[in-house]
Amino acid sequence: xxxxxxxxxxxxxxxxxxxxxxxxxxxxxxxxxxxxxxxxxxxxxxxxxxxxxxxxxxxxxxxxxxxxxxxxxxxxxxxxxxxxxxxxxxxxxxxxxxxxxxxxxxxxxxxxxxx
Amino acid sequence: xxxxxxxxxxxxxxxxxxxxxxxxxxxxxxxxxxxxxxxxxxxxxxxxxxxxxxxxxxxxxxxxxxxxxxxxxxxxxxxxxxxxxxxxxxxxxxxxxxxxxxxxxxxxxxxx
Numbered sequence: 001x002x003x004x005x006x007x008x009x010x011x012x013x014x015x016x017x018x019x020x021x022x023x024x025x026x027x028x029x030x031x032x033x034x035x036x037x038x039x040x041x042x043x044x045x046x047x048x049x050x051x052x053x054x055x056x057x058x059x060x061x062x063x064x065x066x067x068x069x070x071x072x073x074x075x076x077x078x079x080x081x082x083x084x085x086x087x088x089x090x091x092x093x094x095x096x097x098x099x100x101x102x103x104x105x106x107x108x109x110x111x112x113x114x115x
Numbered sequence: 116x117x118x119x120x121x122x123x124x125x126x127x128x129x130x131x132x133x134x135x136x137x138x139x140x141x142x143x144x145x146x147x148x149x150x151x152x153x154x155x156x157x158x159x160x161x162x163x164x165x166x167x168x169x170x171x172x173x174x175x176x177x178x179x180x181x182x183x184x185x186x187x188x189x190x191x192x193x194x195x196x197x198x199x200x201x202x203x204x205x206x207x208x209x210x211x212x213x214x215x216x217x218x219x220x221x222x223x224x225x226x227x
Contacts, residue, residue, distance in 0.1 A: 033215075042204060042220045043159065090158060102147065102208045104215060106159040 002026050004107035006091050012113045013081050021076040021110045025093030031055070032074040033104060034066060035090040043090060049074055081114045088112075117142050117209040121218025124202075128195055128225050136190040136221045138179075138205030146207040148172075148181055148188040149215070153202045162190075162203070195225045 005024040013019050025032050031050045035043040036059075045058035049068035060066070063081075068074045072093075078085060088111050092104040122137040140146060150162040150172070163172030168183035177192045190203060205218035 042217045043215075044217075045215065092159075102210075103149070103161065103164065105161070106151075108158040 004091055004093050004105055006089075006107040006110050008110060009108065010111050010113075012115065014115050015081055015083065017081050017114075019078045019081060019112060021078070021089055021091075021112070023074045023076070023091030023093075023107060025072050025074070025091075026095075026105055029093035029095050029105070030072065031094045031097075032068055032072065033092040033094075034060075034074070034076050035092065037088040037090060037109075038084075039087070046076070078112075083114050086112060086114045117146070117207070117216065119205055119207050119216050119218045121205045122221055123219060125222040125224060128223070130197055130225055130227050131194045132225075134190070134192040134195045134199075134223070136203055136205075136223070137187070138189060138218055139185070139187045140205075140207045141186065142207065142209055144210055145183070146209045148179070149206045149208065150177070150179055150188070150190050151204045151206055151217070153204065153220075155201070159204070195223070197225045197227055199223060200225050 007022045033048040034046040037043045046060040047066050048056040052068045063079050066076045088109045090109045091107045094104045119140045147166045149164045151159045152162045153159050163174040165172040165181035168181050171180045179188050179190045202220045202222045204220045206215040
């Protein structure tokens with residue numbers, strides 16, 4: 001079965017550079033979520049999109065922005081990178097909410113290292 | 116407000132030992148409850164879920180029962196294996212938005 005695809009899997013950047021992370025949800029999933037997991041920490045919700053519109057916002061820094069495109073893939077843009085941005089960035093997708101719960105399917109993550 | 120509290124780790128067990136990882140939540144409504152597992156170097160995977168009171172989720176020998184009266188969703192396994200070594204996250208969906216609130220994660224190491 002198709003899974004959530006994230007690219008790149010690994011990314012190394014220098015301080016103050018920019019980075020773009022991409023997420024391709026499972027086909028027919030309409031919602032995409034972004035999470036940040038720092039070393040040894042639990043995943044923190046950043047932002048989500050439903051039908052190409054921002055639906056929920058968490059602890060996303062102002063230096064970051066994201067969007068969902070017409071094909072439902074999403075990109076997380078990160079500018080003025082800081083050492084503390086080094087983390088594993090997960091994307092998750094969920095299908096149209098046909099029931100009372102919201103199951104999210106996670107991608108393998110992009111490991112960003114800022115030097 | 117809505118929150119989740121998960122037993123802190125790390126937890127080290129011998130193979131075939133009994134495992135319990137506690138998870139409790141505070142909610143104004145009735146959340147759906149999930150356990151996710153993260154194996155070393157991998158992404159988050161759904162382990163099991165329960166969507167209403169008294170539901171029992173189960174997968175790979177793990178079980179968790181949605182206890183509304185104690186607002187808990189403890190993860191249990193009767194006999195752990197070395198391959199169960201991973202970090203386990205309790206994640207309620209409080210139905211107030213689209214995000215999950217992950218617990219702090221419990222690192223489990225099973226030794227032969």
